[in-house]
Amino acid sequence: MALSDSLPILCLALAAEAAVGYPDRLYTAIGHPVTWIGRLIKGLDQGLNRDAWSFRERRMAGIVALLVLLTATGLTAWALSALLQPLGLIGILLLAILASSLIAQRSLHEHVAAVSKGLREDGIEGGRRAVSMIVGRNPQRLDEAGVSRAAIESLAENFSDGIVAPAFWLGFGGLPGAALYKAANTADSMIGHRTPRHEAFGWAAARFDDLVNLPASRLSALLIVAAAALHRGASPLNAWRAVRRDASHHRSPNAGWPEAAMAGALGLRLAGPRVYGDVRVEDHWMGNGRAEATADDIVRALALYRTACALLFGLAAGSALLAWIIGR
Template identity: 85%
Template sequence: MALSDSLLILSLALAAEAAFGYPTRLYTAVGHPVTWIGRLIKMLDRTLNREGWSFGRRRGASVLALLALLTVTGLTVSTVEMLLRPLGLAGLVILAILASSLVAQRSLHEHVAAVAQGLREGGLDGGRRAVSMIVGRNPQSLDAAGVSRAAIESLAENFSDGIVAPAFWLGLGGFTGAALYKAANTADSMIGHRTPRHEAFGWATARFDDLVNLPASRLSALLIVAAAALHREASPARAWRAVRRDAPHHRSPNAGWPEAAMAGALGLRLAGPRVYGDVRVEDRWMGDGRAEATADDIDRALALYRTACALLFGLAAGSALLAWIIAR
């Protein structure tokens, strides 16, 4: 697929998803691409992740599972692309509608906004219930400030791997590129954890996900810094300093970049020590501001997020126009 076509699909997909999201009726009727991919991952986990196998053999099986996942996803989606390509502009529009399911601008905003609403209407218990829908850490270990920080951290990290990353691979590799990324990212969220069952079997998925998220995490940080320049109550200079100083010290090679940018822009401290289940993780702090975040800070983060999404759309649309001019 020509670069100009994939960038046009990206622009249309971002606009469609921001406007309409993924309709609840459609999800109820047929599910979502992530749920379809998830079924395949579960099948591979049941088939190839045998408890009686050695650590090395299960790690080898992780490579086989990743290759199988990417092969099935790639063949399926590239076939759809091939069938729609002869339809011209109509085919591109259909592909854009399909691709819009792979980005999550609207749903991420709704889930994070629900945390602020939960804190305001239901107090700490309401905030904990809402934040438990979007983070893996133990919500009972969080006070109100911890709930607010967790929501903002999730917003920053998911801006990168739930929006910018699929957008990046959609623009670069078309619908197939975005679907392959989404398959890898979904697998990482399901089996890429250091649990007794998945420490070996999730190895290939976790490493591959780190690799494919590298460009998007850096771009996400730049978009948040740029968005901060457009908000009176945010600081692009502090955001940039936090990225340069703190991002490389995050335990994830990618999550620290948008989290540090968001922390610096809002004058907060994010990440830091956290509890997952019963395990306390001594992470480094991102940013050097206050740790006592509030529901109002979630609102400020959401405003910054909306601007960053708008900048991403502008970048996609501008790139599509430039690619079209060059191709003429």
């Protein structure tokens, strides 16, 4: 799909998802593309990840599973594009609606805002309940500052892999590009863990997800830096300094970029040592500000996030206009 076709679809998808998200009634009726992808991943995990196999055999099985997943997802998305694209404007609108389900601007905002609301209305227990919906760490080990940092870290990281990355691949590859990315990202979230069951089988999924998120994580950091320049009380200079100083020290090759940018912009420290389940993870701090984050800082982070999303839309619209001018 040419950029002159895929970029307008991206703009429409971003606008539609920001306006209405993915309706609960639709989710109840038919599920969500991520849940469909998740069922396939679960089936591949159950069928190909055999306890009796050696580490090497399970790693090879994981590679096969990833190839099956990407092939099935890519062919389905390509067939939908081939069916709808010849329909002209109606086809573009339908493709944009389908693609909007692969972007999560509105739902991410709602989930993170719920943490701030929970802290304000129900104290630490309300914050813990809300943050448990978006992070994997043990919420009972978190105080108010820990809950607030966890929410802001999730906002920054998911801005990259839940919004900018699918938008990036949608812009360059149309619906198939976004769907393939979402399949890879969902596989990483389900099986890309260093656990006895998935360390070998999920290796390919984790490494591939790291690769396809490289451009979006860098772009996400730049968008947050730019957003900080538009907000009083936020510092684009400190955001940039934090990215340069800290991003490469994160245990993830991608998450550190938006997290460091958000931390620097808000004058916070994010990431650092934390507990997942009963396992303590030692990680480098992102940013050199205060670690005592609050519900007010979540609100500030959400304001930056909304501006960064608007800048992403502006970048997509400008790119679509440029592609149209070049293609004339």
